[in-house]
Amino acid sequence: MKRWYLLYCKRGEQARAKMHLENQGLECYYPEVEIEKILRGKRQKVKEPLFPSYVFVHFDYEQGPSFTTVRSTRGVVDFIRFGAHPQEVDPALIDELEKLATHPEEPETDALPKQGEEIRVTGGQFAGIDAIFQEADGEARSIMLVKMINRPVQVSIDNKDLDI
Structure with a gap:
């Protein structure tokens, strides 16, 4: 058998x-x-x-x-x-x-915000700042626009530090 x-x-x-x-x-x-x-x-x-x-x-x-x-x-x-x-x-x-x-299960589409959505950074060096989501940067990080000296600057922030 x-x-x-x-x-x-x-x-x-x-x-x-x-x-x-x-x-x-x-x-x-x-x-x-x-x-x-x-x-x-x-x-x-x-x-x-x-x-x-x-x-x-x-x-x-x-x-x-x-x-x-x-x-x-x-x-x-x-x-x-x-x-x-x-x-x-x-x-x-x-x-x-x-x-x-x-029949793979569909991944959660709501896991990350949509491009252009404003998110509060809750941890790390940018804690307390509002940032604009741009795109995912791998599995654990995201590219965010943060306003610095009156200019938006792209930074990579750990997803665990975002209020999603």
């Missing part, structure tokens, strides 16, 4: 391990998420592993391949074990992960 197992892979070699495992006729699941990152000064959407260095594999060790064959696959370090035996993964977990991958 086929069962799900979790493999620990060499750093950055999950895709290689998945390819070699699939060449052996095994079903693999390697969940990825699409995130926004600022790379070389530009905002880009990139896919990253949900669980870095881990790959789920579905096979019947009694019919083959054996645990040793799977563990010896290029890019694989070992099974996640509980004692001496590889730990089985509940199939419901895989189903739930696949469901979330096909």
